[in-house]
Amino acid sequence: MRKNVLVIGAGGVGQVVVHKCAQNNKLLGDIHIASRTIDKCRRIVASVREKNALQANGVLVAHALDAMDVAATSQLIRTTGAQIVINVGSSFLNMSVLSACIETGAAYIDTAIHEDPVKICETPPWYANYEWKRRAECERAGVTAILGAGFDPGVVNAYAKLASDRYFDRIDSIDIVDINAGNHGRFFATNFDPEINFREFTGQVWSWQNGRWTANRMFEVSREWQLPVVGLQKAYLTGHDEVHSLSQILGVPTVRFWMGFSDHYINVFTVLKNLGLLSEQPLRTAEGQEVVPLKVVKAALPDPASLAPTYAGKTCIGVLVQGRQRGSEQEVFVYNVADHKQAFEEVGSQGISYTAGVPAAAAAMLIASGEWDVRKMVNVEELAPQPFLGLLDRLGLPTRILHHGIDSSLQGQCDATDTSRAASVP
Amino acid sequence: MRKNVLVIGAGGVGQVVVHKCAQNNKLLGDIHIASRTIDKCRRIVASVREKNALQANGVLVAHALDAMDVAATSQLIRTTGAQIVINVGSSFLNMSVLSACIETGAAYIDTAIHEDPVKICETPPWYANYEWKRRAECERAGVTAILGAGFDPGVVNAYAKLASDRYFDRIDSIDIVDINAGNHGRFFATNFDPEINFREFTGQVWSWQNGRWTANRMFEVSREWQLPVVGLQKAYLTGHDEVHSLSQILGVPTVRFWMGFSDHYINVFTVLKNLGLLSEQPLRTAEGQEVVPLKVVKAALPDPASLAPTYAGKTCIGVLVQGRQRGSEQEVFVYNVADHKQAFEEVGSQGISYTAGVPAAAAAMLIASGEWDVRKMVNVEELAPQPFLGLLDRLGLPTRILHHGIDSSLQGQCDATDTSRAASVP
Numbered sequence: 001m002r003k004n005v006l007v008i009g010a011g012g013v014g015q016v017v018v019h020k021c022a023q024n025n026k027l028l029g030d031i032h033i034a035s036r037t038i039d040k041c042r043r044i045v046a047s048v049r050e051k052n053a054l055q056a057n058g059v060l061v062a063h064a065l066d067a068m069d070v071a072a073t074s075q076l077i078r079t080t081g082a083q084i085v086i087n088v089g090s091s092f093l094n095m096s097v098l099s100a101c102i103e104t105g106a107a108y109i110d111t112a113i114h115e116d117p118v119k120i121c122e123t124p125p126w127y128a129n130y131e132w133k134r135r136a137e138c139e140r141a142g143v144t145a146i147l148g149a150g151f152d153p154g155v156v157n158a159y160a161k162l163a164s165d166r167y168f169d170r171i172d173s174i175d176i177v178d179i180n181a182g183n184h185g186r187f188f189a190t191n192f193d194p195e196i197n198f199r200e201f202t203g204q205v206w207s208w209q210n211g212r213w214t215a216n217r218m219f220e221v222s223r224e225w226q227l228p229v230v231g232l233q234k235a236y237l238t239g240h241d242e243v244h245s246l247s248q249i250l251g252v253p254t255v256r257f258w259m260g261f262s263d264h265y266i267n268v269f270t271v272l273k274n275l276g277l278l279s280e281q282p283l284r285t286a287e288g289q290e291v292v293p294l295k296v297v298k299a300a301l302p303d304p305a306s307l308a309p310t311y312a313g314k315t316c317i318g319v320l321v322q323g324r325q326r327g328s329e330q331e332v333f334v335y336n337v338a339d340h341k342q343a344f345e346e347v348g349s350q351g352i353s354y355t356a357g358v359p360a361a362a363a364a365m366l367i368a369s370g371e372w373d374v375r376k377m378v379n380v381e382e383l384a385p386q387p388f389l390g391l392l393d394r395l396g397l398p399t400r401i402l403h404h405g406i407d408s409s410l411q412g413q414c415d416a417t418d419t420s421r422a423a424s425v426p
Numbered sequence: 427m428r429k430n431v432l433v434i435g436a437g438g439v440g441q442v443v444v445h446k447c448a449q450n451n452k453l454l455g456d457i458h459i460a461s462r463t464i465d466k467c468r469r470i471v472a473s474v475r476e477k478n479a480l481q482a483n484g485v486l487v488a489h490a491l492d493a494m495d496v497a498a499t500s501q502l503i504r505t506t507g508a509q510i511v512i513n514v515g516s517s518f519l520n521m522s523v524l525s526a527c528i529e530t531g532a533a534y535i536d537t538a539i540h541e542d543p544v545k546i547c548e549t550p551p552w553y554a555n556y557e558w559k560r561r562a563e564c565e566r567a568g569v570t571a572i573l574g575a576g577f578d579p580g581v582v583n584a585y586a587k588l589a590s591d592r593y594f595d596r597i598d599s600i601d602i603v604d605i606n607a608g609n610h611g612r613f614f615a616t617n618f619d620p621e622i623n624f625r626e627f628t629g630q631v632w633s634w635q636n637g638r639w640t641a642n643r644m645f646e647v648s649r650e651w652q653l654p655v656v657g658l659q660k661a662y663l664t665g666h667d668e669v670h671s672l673s674q675i676l677g678v679p680t681v682r683f684w685m686g687f688s689d690h691y692i693n694v695f696t697v698l699k700n701l702g703l704l705s706e707q708p709l710r711t712a713e714g715q716e717v718v719p720l721k722v723v724k725a726a727l728p729d730p731a732s733l734a735p736t737y738a739g740k741t742c743i744g745v746l747v748q749g750r751q752r753g754s755e756q757e758v759f760v761y762n763v764a765d766h767k768q769a770f771e772e773v774g775s776q777g778i779s780y781t782a783g784v785p786a787a788a789a790a791m792l793i794a795s796g797e798w799d800v801r802k803m804v805n806v807e808e809l810a811p812q813p814f815l816g817l818l819d820r821l822g823l824p825t826r827i828l829h830h831g832i833d834s835s836l837q838g839q840c841d842a843t844d845t846s847r848a849a850s851v852p
Contacts, residue, residue: 187700271697274613276726285721295711296722300702 002029003368004059006082006106008067008097009089010035012192012305012349013111013150015044016357017086019347020395022053022060024361027368030059032080035089038064047348067093073100082106084364088357091115091196095130102134102141107367109360111150113241121203124213126244131377138377145377149363150356151336152178152257153242155397156319157380158388159334160246163321165385167332167403171323173254174246180260181230182313182340182351188268189302191352195294198278201269206239208247208255219266223258228400228407229337230316235260245379272297308350311340315351333402336392346396355397362391428455429794430485432508432532434493434523435515436461438618438731438775439537439576441470442783443512445773446821448479448486450787453794456485458506461515464490473774493519499526508532510790514783517541517622521556528560528567533793537576537786539667547629550639552670557803564803571803575789577762577781578604578683579668581823582745583806584814585760586672589747591811593758593829597749599680600672606686607656608739608766608777614694615728617778621720624704627695632665634673634681645692649684654826654833655763656742661686671805698723734776737766741777759828762818772822781823788817 005028007017014033021031033041041062048060061080067073067089077085077100087097087110094114101108114130115122122129131147138145148154156176164171180191190197205216221237235258247255261269272278277293284290318335336355343354363380366372371387380388389399389410399410431454433443440459447457459467467488474486487506493499493515503511503526513523513536520540527534540556541548548555557573564571574580582602590597606617616623631642647663661684673681687695698704703719710716744761762781769780789806792798797813806814815825815836825836 188697267693268697268701271614271694272701275694275698275723277703277723279726283722283725285718285725287721289717289721291715291717291722291725292711293722293726295713295715296709296717296719297701297703299709299711299717300705300719 002027003083003364004028004030004032004081005084005086005364006032006034006077006080007086007088008034008065008073008093009087010037010040010044011088012308012353013088013357013360015047016343016347016349016353017088017361018044018060019048019051019053020358020361021086021364022048023055024365025054025058026056027365028084030061030080030082032059032061032063032076032082034063034065034067034076036064036066038062051348053347068096070096070099070103073097074103077101077104077106084109084367086360086364088360092117098131098134098145101145102137102143105141105143107144107146107373109146109149109363109367111148111154111356111360113148121199121239123204124206124239124244126241127379128244135377139375142375143377144367144373144375146363146367146372146383147377147379148241148245149360149380151317151359151397152176152240153245154359154363154380155336155355155389155392156317157242157246158383158385159319159399160250160321161381162385162389163319163332163334164250167325167330168321168323169325171250171252171321173256173322174250174252175256175258175320176240176242177225177227177235177258177316177318177320178260179225179227179230179233179235179316180352181233182311182315184302184307184311184350186302186307188264189307190304191307191350192304194298194301194304198269198272198294200238202273202278204239205237206243207237207257208243209253211253219261225258227316227318228335228402230314233260233316246381249379249381305349308340308344308348308353311344311350314339315355317355335400335402336397337400338397358395358397359388359392362388362395365391428453429509429790430454430456430458430507431510431512431790432458432460432503432506433512433514434460434491434499434519435513436463436466436470437514438734438779439514439783439786441473441775442769442773442779443514443787444470444486445474445477445479446784446787447512447790448474449481450791451480451484452482453791454510456487456506456508458485458487458489458502458508460489460491460493460502462490462492464488477774479773494522496522496525496529499523500529503527503530503532510535510793512786512790513537514786518543524557524560524571527571528563528569531567531569533570533572533799535572535575535786535789535793537574537580537782539574547625547665549630550632550665550670551674552667553805554670561803565801568801569803570793570799570801572789572793572798572809573803573805574667574671575786575806576783577785577823578602578666578743579671580785580789580806581762581781581815581818582743583668583672584809584811585745585825586676586747587807588811588815589745589758589760590676593751593756594747594749595751597676597678597747599682599748600676600678601682601684601746602666602668603651603653603661603684603742603744603746604686605651605653605656605659605661605742606778607659608737608741610733610737610776612728612733614690615733616730617733617776618730620724620727620730624695624698624720626664628699628704630665631663632669633663633683634669635679637679645687645696651684653742653744654761654828656740659686659742672807675805675807731775734766734770734774734779737770737776740765741781743781761826761828762823763826764823784821784823785814785818788814788821791817
């Protein structure tokens with residue numbers, strides 16, 4: 001059942017994926033990592049060797065690859081014998097990497113929807129714009145393609161499916177809450193590429209409410225959440241991939257995504273946006289130089305990877321599901337709490353990269369084991385959640401369930417320590 | 427007594443100076459305007475013609491000039507027959523333009539201290555760093571050089587001298603307060619070149635207190651001022667040229683400069699500064715382009731000249747002098763209130779440029795009339811204040827004096843309307 005893996009993308013998430021694949025290479029086989037900049041891949045390989053992370057002696061190789069080039073990507077899949085491709089590069093690469101997988105028969109995993117670089121924000125229906133148009137093609141080729149297999153989307157989709165299976169006859173609403181209560185100690189920084197980070201928030205905010213798309217401005221709608229471990233947190237309605245797939249696949253009338261932002265983040269963002277400094281349109285300086293302001297802001301901000309060594313605190317990402325079971329109202333909150341410092345010590349990345357990368361590696365392991373090798377294109381909520389969440393428990397992202405005021409682990413054992421810190425979720 | 431004038435610098439202040447010189451060309455003779463970009467000079471010439479601003483038919487000509495080039499500047503002074511040079515170009519030009527004046531015998535006027543382009547902020551003693559080193563040279567050549575003849579420095583120095591002459595045996599402190607209570611209606615803009623504007627505030631703040639230089643951080647020390655017309659305003663301790671000259675020439679132990687900033691201005695400034703976007707040090711984008719962030723911010727911000735048409739509201743700039751006369755404590759506030767809209771209607775610039783440009787033109791008129799043709803280098807407080815302030819009354823910048831709760835004009839007539847709006851100055 002060993003399957004060689006090719007990881008595309010050598011940022012913070014790529015680093016986590018490679019570490020986790022290396023820790024499980026008895027199942028996964030050879031590990032390859034490719035990016036436009038081979039040096040970034042080499043640094044990841046070196047960090048795996050430094051931490052002695054390989055479970056068993058095995059192949060671990062860095063490659064230079066322009067993954068927009070389908071032929072080159074197919075070629076690399078063939079020469080490496082990769083049977084699973086984990087695409088954690090830029091969101092612009094999804095369609096070309098998927099093409100290479102269909103061409104070669106390799107399984108495909110990604111963690112975010114495809115984006116067109118010339119658009120600031122993709123408008124709904126997100127998956128239907130690109131990925132789902134190729135469902136039939138994947139099925140004909142017998143190619144397993146697991147879309148959005150990071151934390152959110154990814155683990156939260158499995159949380160929703162688990163809740164649906166266990167606690168509900170009918171779901172009225174799903175609210176995904178993503179809080180980073182960590183502190184990097186800098187004046188301001190984004191947790192991943194500022195160019196991608198800001199793009200998420202410069203357009204309109206889309207949610208699925210009462211069976212249709214609803215548009216809001218960014219930072220227009222907020223809600224306070226009383227959450228386990230991280231406490232009271234303010235989060236803002238934000239557009240996110242899984243709002244689309246969960247509403248369609250689970251048939252839920254209201255799906256919303258809430259992301260936590262500090263007042264400070266919002267202030268800096270608002271100043272930069274209103275001054276035009278987040279624009280992708282070039283401007284001309286008095287000296288006649290053509291410059292894209294967003295690229296200058298990106299260059300001025302700390303490199304997200306540089307935050308990891310001093311990052312402290314925790315993340316809390318969870319799903320609040322509300323509905324009915326056997327006539328009575330039900331509410332359950334399924335969540336994970338991750339720790340920045342622990343993540344850095346284990347794999348050299350901060351918690352945000354950790355929560356995104358570990359699930360992608362877990363998905364690869366489930367394809368290798370056959371449990372998720374479904375030979376068609378699926379979103380995570382179409383797959384059995386138990387093997388995935390059980391594996392994540394072991395890989396460092398344990399699932400907690402808060403139901404009727406009881407905080408328990410996935411296996412249903414109530415954990416006294418955590419219960420004392422459990423909180424009521426509105 | 428007619429003396430030809432050469433104006434160097436074609437920004438908002440240059441526009442005001444040329445308009446005011448044109449309105450008084452019976453005294454001043456030919457008017458020439460020069461800048462690196464001749465088109466900016468031509469636009470000013472066209473605006474003078476459009477408003478029929480010339481008092482009498484006469485010469486009004488635009489020139490291209492690199493005023494860092496002393497020989498070229500001397501040559502232009504000679505070919506235009508200019509006997510007075512008004513330097514309202516960048517602060518980097520003072521020394522080269524002064525050299526050209528000394529070489530040709532023309533009188534020299536400027537509105538701000540010389541700055542070295544490679545320094546972020548000049549440190550005290552400001553005038554002694556460059557200008558005052560050339561006092562003997564000016565005296566030998568019999569050249570009139572009037573330093574800092576804008577509003578602040580300039581008119582406020584004359585206010586302090588007037589107060590000293592009229593009301594005090596001994597002055598304990600001079601506080602200059604500069605409030606722009608106008609509104610340009612944009613999210614954020616600077617009232618003059620952002621590059622120069624921000625440079626003023628990125629270094630340390632220097633004041634003269636109890637007979638010595640005192641350093642503070644920008645926005646560290648603030649005071650609320652209850653002012654005529656503009657009401658209650660918060661202003662911050664800021665370094666400014668006239669703190670140096672007034673303390674030395676009038677021998678005052680405490681001289682402070684207070685500039686009004688809105689919380690919004692401070693917030694935007696703080697965000698940009700902390701992100702490194704006000705830096706003059708180039709950085710390199712991910713694409714390998716070398717860019718100076720401050721130049722990008724400048725290009726993204728509105729062109730200060732573009733604010734004038736919609737600028738509304740008033741400025742209030744004044745001098746609070748405290749001390750003793752014949753044994754009793756004395757306090758007087760000498761000030762002017764200017765109106766952005768009126769300034770635009772008259773000369774096509776907003777109030778900030780108007781208050782800086784009109785006094786420079788007035789100084790030229792006083793050199794032409796002989797009253798200020800002192801044939802040496804002076805700061806404004808070394809000259810008789812009455813002819814200057816009397817002329818400014820007629821040119822559109824009337825002086826008001828608030829003493830013992832009575833608000834009166836320069837001639838001492840109490841004005842009932844203004845008294846009702848007068849305010850107590852702390």
